[in-house]
Amino acid sequence: MVDHTHQDIDAATGTPTTGHEWDGIKELNTPLPRWWLWLFYACIVWAFGYWVLYPAIPLPGGHTKGMLNWASRDAVQKDVDNLKAIRAPFVGKIEQASLQQISADPKLAEFARAYGRSAFGNNCAACHGSGGQGNAGYPNLAGDRWLWGGSLDQIAATITHGVRAGDAEGHDPTASAGMPAWSQMGLNTQQIDQVADYVESLIKPTNADVSAGQKIFTENCVACHGEDAKGNLDLGAPNLMSKSKWLYGSDRATVVQTIANGRAGQMPAWGAKLDQATIKSLTIYVHSLGGGQ
Amino acid sequence: MTLSVEKDPILRKPEPEPSEALFEGRKPIYPQSVSGRFRNIKWGLLIGGLLLYYFLPFLRWDRGPGQPGQAVLIDLSNGRFFFFGVEIWPQEVYYITGLLILASFSLFLMNALAGRVWCGYLCPQTVWTDLFLLIERWTQGERRERLIKAGQPWTMQTLVEAILKHALWLMIAWWTGGAWVLYFADAPTLVKQLATFQAPMEAYVWIGILTFTTYTLAGFAREQVCLYMCPWPRIQAALTDEWALNVTYRVDRGEPRGSLKKAQALREAGEPAGDCVDCNQCVVVCPTGVDIRNGLDMGCIQCGLCIDACDNVMSRVGRPTGLIGYDTDNNVDRRAQGLPAEPPKIFRARTIVYMALIAGVAAIMGFSLATRNTLGVDVMHDRNPIYVALSDGSLRNGYTIRALNKLGAARDFKLTLDGLPKGQIEVLGQKSSDGVDIHVEADQTLEMRVMITTPPDAAPPTSTPIKLVLTDAKTGEKAARADFFKGP
Numbered sequence: 001m002v003d004h005t006h007q008d009i010d011a012a013t014g015t016p017t018t019g020h021e022w023d024g025i026k027e028l029n030t031p032l033p034r035w036w037l038w039l040f041y042a043c044i045v046w047a048f049g050y051w052v053l054y055p056a057i058p059l060p061g062g063h064t065k066g067m068l069n070w071a072s073r074d075a076v077q078k079d080v081d082n083l084k085a086i087r088a089p090f091v092g093k094i095e096q097a098s099l100q101q102i103s104a105d106p107k108l109a110e111f112a113r114a115y116g117r118s119a120f121g122n123n124c125a126a127c128h129g130s131g132g133q134g135n136a137g138y139p140n141l142a143g144d145r146w147l148w149g150g151s152l153d154q155i156a157a158t159i160t161h162g163v164r165a166g167d168a169e170g171h172d173p174t175a176s177a178g179m180p181a182w183s184q185m186g187l188n189t190q191q192i193d194q195v196a197d198y199v200e201s202l203i204k205p206t207n208a209d210v211s212a213g214q215k216i217f218t219e220n221c222v223a224c225h226g227e228d229a230k231g232n233l234d235l236g237a238p239n240l241m242s243k244s245k246w247l248y249g250s251d252r253a254t255v256v257q258t259i260a261n262g263r264a265g266q267m268p269a270w271g272a273k274l275d276q277a278t279i280k281s282l283t284i285y286v287h288s289l290g291g292g293q
Numbered sequence: 294m295t296l297s298v299e300k301d302p303i304l305r306k307p308e309p310e311p312s313e314a315l316f317e318g319r320k321p322i323y324p325q326s327v328s329g330r331f332r333n334i335k336w337g338l339l340i341g342g343l344l345l346y347y348f349l350p351f352l353r354w355d356r357g358p359g360q361p362g363q364a365v366l367i368d369l370s371n372g373r374f375f376f377f378g379v380e381i382w383p384q385e386v387y388y389i390t391g392l393l394i395l396a397s398f399s400l401f402l403m404n405a406l407a408g409r410v411w412c413g414y415l416c417p418q419t420v421w422t423d424l425f426l427l428i429e430r431w432t433q434g435e436r437r438e439r440l441i442k443a444g445q446p447w448t449m450q451t452l453v454e455a456i457l458k459h460a461l462w463l464m465i466a467w468w469t470g471g472a473w474v475l476y477f478a479d480a481p482t483l484v485k486q487l488a489t490f491q492a493p494m495e496a497y498v499w500i501g502i503l504t505f506t507t508y509t510l511a512g513f514a515r516e517q518v519c520l521y522m523c524p525w526p527r528i529q530a531a532l533t534d535e536w537a538l539n540v541t542y543r544v545d546r547g548e549p550r551g552s553l554k555k556a557q558a559l560r561e562a563g564e565p566a567g568d569c570v571d572c573n574q575c576v577v578v579c580p581t582g583v584d585i586r587n588g589l590d591m592g593c594i595q596c597g598l599c600i601d602a603c604d605n606v607m608s609r610v611g612r613p614t615g616l617i618g619y620d621t622d623n624n625v626d627r628r629a630q631g632l633p634a635e636p637p638k639i640f641r642a643r644t645i646v647y648m649a650l651i652a653g654v655a656a657i658m659g660f661s662l663a664t665r666n667t668l669g670v671d672v673m674h675d676r677n678p679i680y681v682a683l684s685d686g687s688l689r690n691g692y693t694i695r696a697l698n699k700l701g702a703a704r705d706f707k708l709t710l711d712g713l714p715k716g717q718i719e720v721l722g723q724k725s726s727d728g729v730d731i732h733v734e735a736d737q738t739l740e741m742r743v744m745i746t747t748p749p750d751a752a753p754p755t756s757t758p759i760k761l762v763l764t765d766a767k768t769g770e771k772a773a774r775a776d777f778f779k780g781p
Binding site for chain 1: 675676677678681682683684685686689691732734739740741742744749
């Protein structure tokens with residue numbers, strides 16, 4: 001307890017003590033520097049002003065808004081609007097121009113690629129990879145194998161309407177034309193192995209007899225993959241003559257699994273989510289990754 | 294190094310008494326005007342330097358259509374620095390480094406030859422302080438009057454004088470800041486904008502900042518900048534030697550000092566008498582308040598005004614001039630020993646090394662400027678995927694390439710591939726084994742996607758060093774960048 005009645009003065013310094021004593025050592029009650037105190041009081045006054053002007057007190061049903069009605073979200077929005085205004089001339093041009101016109105104008109294409117790259121990072125990279133390198137089941141966009149076509153217009157259509165996404169204008173909207181599961185369609189395990197042998201022989205010529213598999217292929221697969229096995233862009237049927245890595249993998253086990261269980265990859269329709277300028281820029285960017293078709 | 298404790302008034306000062314304040318207050322300095330040789334040189338340099346600073350932005354230089362027509366322009370928004378026929382891009386900032394190296398070695402050389410002449414004659418702090426003092430003298434009168442007025446209460450007249458002085462100071466300070474911003478934009482346009490209050494906010498802010506610094510530094514801080522803020526006096530002490538010319542009082546001639554009458558009486562009596570009449574003129578004209586008779590002083594900026602003042606007095610009293618003059622420490626020592634003075638040695642190891650370094654750096658800069666590329670190419674290899682295997686088994690690598698055209702005219706380039714004999718290079722539908730054509734607008738860069746493909750039968754090893762070469766289709770000027778072609 002502080003003894004207020006008898007102020008104890010420390011003999012050595014002449015300063016009053018707080019009255020606290022530990023083992024004979026007393027705590028000096030040195031006053032705070034005057035300048036410090038005044039700053040402290042000024043801060044208190046300042047704080048009242050701050051409470052009135054700025055959002056300050058959390059209450060049930062929301063915090064007080066303050067007289068200035070300031071919000072950090074508004075500041076962000078201002079920056080975003082500012083950025084949009086800076087981009088507006090370029091974005092406007094992209095909205096007006098056709099994909100071919102954008103691609104033919106080097107400066108506009110440069111902007112579209114940069115604009116598209118950021119949209120790609122936000123929306124596409126999760127599946128297609130940060131550089132469009134793809135992943136098992138998600139096509140490599142930097143290559144030259146295009147399931148649904150690699151021209152500017154084809155890429156734009158795929159992005160806008162998606163694949164098996166329920167969009168009537170998109171590819172296979174009802175998901176009825178994917179690769180069937182041939183184990184359910186009358187092929188037994190031996191037949192699946194035979195057709196897998198044949199498919200493998202397309203890119204890795206072999207001396208073994210693959211005629212049994214060829215027969216099954218001709219009867220069942222050419223409708224989509226074509227007589228020459230080069231696929232069909234309208235149906236999203238891949239080119240089986242491609243020596244690059246296949247969409248789901250080129251190893252034997254994956255090929256057998258694909259034949260037996262079928263495949264029906266999906267991609268969302270971005271038309272409803274992204275604006276025209278973004279989709280066009282994305283198209284230019286994706287097209288530039290592998291040079292498109 | 295002959296700077297000794299005995300001679301240096303700063304080092305010689307006695308320890309302050311414990312009761313004294315820790316810091317000495319500033320003693321106001323009221324420099325008196327003086328005329329003479331060094332004052333005239335200073336006026337000449339002041340006028341020349343200020344004219345250069347204020348009017349250089351208005352000098353025009355034709356760079357062709359669509360290019361800035363200002364001889365010296367720092368175009369921050371476009372990242373270009375124009376200096377007459379030279380155009381520097383941000384990545385060539387090493388030219389600035391070279392200029393700074395040249396500037397510091399020139400300062401060292403100047404110092405080795407004649408001490409802090411830079412400080413006394415050309416340093417902006419000195420030049421603007423001189424100009425401000427001129428206005429102070431013009432409005433408030435000579436040293437004597439200013440001293441008297443400073444000790445008296447305000448009157449209508451002194452108030453008007455002070456207001457006039459500060460108004461003129463502020464006008465000069467404003468003009469100083471105004472000239473500064475003209476180096477960063479087209480000067481005539483900006484002047485028009487400033488006059489009609491349509492200039493960008495940055496221009497006004499910078500003019501404000503420079504107005505404030507000029508007004509405070511030249512109007513109030515003055516010699517305190519040299520004494521307390523500037524590092525050069527400290528560095529200079531480490532770089533000087535006994536052959537550097539410094540403003541020096543000839544102790545052997547001047548002492549014992551005394552009044553003219555006293556000296557005459559002494560001389561008639563056959564006793565030694567110095568030439569110094571102790572008139573204190575050398576001190577009252579000094580802009581930093583130094584008494585040069587105490588020896589080399591850190592506050593001395595080597596401006597030579599005390600030389601002019603002393604010479605004037607010496608001619609009036611009929612004694613030879615040169616009691617104070619530019620002299621070497623070597624001669625100070627020799628005179629103390631009764632030896633004759635020696636002419637200063639201009640060529641000695643120190644100055645020769647400085648001159649060689651200046652010549653070397655200048656030669657390197659000149660050579661690199663004369664042979665510098667007006668085109669450039671930057672290459673960034675795709676990271677994801679590093680390579681792509683194509684359907685037919687060929688391999689492809691993607692690159693992002695930036696072609697730079699540093700000239701004021703649009704140019705056609707050819708981008709070719711070196712080091713991959715079967716490789717094909719492709720940009721925007723153009724595919725060829727002997728290069729693709731690129732068109733870059735005047736003073737612009739262009740970013741492109743470039744793809745290099747090798748046929749299936751020529752699968753290269755995991756990593757092949759390649760070179761991408763950009764060639765001017767007309768002149769054949771080349772720029773190249775090394776990179777790699779990656780495979781599995």
